[in-house]
Every structure is written in C-alpha cells, then in structure tokens.
Amino acid sequence: MPGDTADELTWLLSQQEDVIALDQAGRYLSRKAIRHRVATRRWRQVHRAVFVTHSGPVSAAQLRWIAVLAAGPEAVLGGLTAAEAGGLRGFSTQVVHLLLPADRRRGPLPPGVRLHRTTRLPAEDVLDIGTPRRTRPARSLIDAAQWADSDARARAVIAAGFQQRLVGGDDLHRVLDRLPRVNRRRLILEIATDAAGGAHSLAELDFLGLVRRAGLPEPTRQWVRRDSAGRRRYLDAYFEQWRVHVEIDGGQHLDPQTAWSDMRRQNDLWIDGDRVLRFPVWALRAHPDQVLTQLRAALRQAGWSA
Secondary structure, eight states: OOOHHHHHHHHHHHHHTTEEEHHHHHHTHHHHHHHHHHHSSSEEEEEETEEESEEEEOOOHHHHHHHHHHTTTEEEEOHHHHHHHHTTTOOSSSSSSEETTTTTTOOOTTTEEEEEHHHHHHHGGGOOOOSSOOEOHHHHHHHHHSSSSSSSHHHHHHHHHHTTTSSSSHHHHHHHOOOTOOTHHHHHHHHHHHHHOOOOOOHHHHHHHHHHHHOOOOEEEEEEEOHHHSEEEEEEEEEGGEEEEEEEEOOGGSSSSHHHHHHHHHHHHHTTEEEEEEEEEEHHHHOOOHHHHHHHHHHHHOOOOO
C-alpha cells in the first residue's frame, strides 16, 4: 500500500483505540490483506464486521468503539456510558449504553451492549468533538437517571453529576424542556433544582428532603463564609436567620487531617456565636427522627417557632 494511505490507516486506528469496521478497513486494505491479518492474529474479529487490531485484552474504551461501529453511523454513546466517557466517576458499568434515533436501522449488536431508541436527539444534545460520538453531559445524566434500575440510583447519578461539576446551573432543565416524555421527570427536576442550589452531595439532598417533609424552614445550601484566617469555607446547610449550621459528615471525615480541619472550622463558628450540629450520613437514613429532634430543638432555642 502507498505510504500516505498506510499513514491514514494508522491515524484512523489511533483515533478509534485500534478498533476498525470492515467497511473502514476496506478503504485501505484488500479483503485478502484483511483476512491475512486475522489469520496471523495481528487482528482479531470481535463482531461480525468489527476488528481489534491487536491480540491483547479489550479495554473499556475499545468496547465503546466496538458497540458504536457495530450499531452504525447514527448511534452515539448514551446514559452512563457517555457520562463515564465524559468524566463521571463512581458508576462504572460493564454494559455499553447506545442511543439511536427511533427511525434508524441497525445491525446486530455484540453481547453487553444495550440499545435505547429515542424520537428526540437534537444536535445540541450530541458532542461531536472527541470520539466516539456521545451525548453531552446533561443529556447523558438525564438518560442515565431515567434508565436506572431504581429511584435511589437515579438520584445518585444526578447528584454526582453536579458534585463532580460535569453540569451546573440550569443545564438539566434546558434539556428536559426538549424532552417531554422523560421517565422520572419529576424526580430529576427536583434533584437538579436542589443540586443547582448548592446541595450537591446525595447526603445533603437527603437532609434537605428530611427538612422539607418535617415542615422545618429551608436552609441555604453551600453557604460561603470566611474563617478566622480569611479563607473561603462552605457550610453544608445554614439556617441563616437563626444562625444554626448543619454539617453532614461522610466517610472522609474519619481521616485525622480532615477531622482536624473540620474541628477548626467548627470552632470558628462557635466563637462567632453560631450553633453547629453535625450528623453522620448513616444517621440521616438510620435515625432520621433523632436528627430532626435535635435540629428542631436547636432552631427553637435560637428563636424559631413553628
């Protein structure tokens, strides 16, 4: 083959994580040359018309390419797969989720690939920069939430998207305006609204839901204030009128250095005259009545009356 053609093939393989479809390979190689590469195990056929151009293990990135090439040019990565490709952490899955317009045909899919059909996939929901093509973060999180196997999983995905700064502000609301038939629409709207308001972690969202159901005043989330050294600090929940501050402690607070940082911040608040309540995440779920009893008592002591 001419040198410049070989360079084009090398460039394509570098862009596609060493995965190539049969019709793509045919632009650079004869059928005989392709069969020779497979026979000599330089290439491996991983689907009916898709090849990996090495004999080693197949990576997660390569699985995504195999799925897209098998499904056809209109398919894009969607849901958790697209979100993970875009940087979402903590929700790794062996399933590759694809999104395809409802009126498009597709070929047979490899094992482990789940296809979702949609009648609405506008250009603004698709990221063409980077490969393979995937839905943008806001659309990816919404699809991941509506395809999740439980409400709890859906809530966690949306909260993580905000906490990890893949989305912010009204990003999800704008996508939902274009998708009138989203499963779990109300739940996604509620979590997105609360997360955009500052309660990014799932624990903070759980606390906010607990406060609302109990009929207590709603706190400001992620309130910004300066400590005694002038550094910016973020309070999980702050009942500003009554100067009652609530801190939700996750597992990271068990680390000695983190614990001491928390203590210094709490001491600064107490010196200034605030009431500070701290609750571990597990207590919000295992003993919500005890959490509410202490919070209600602190608010009343500070002057709140129901």
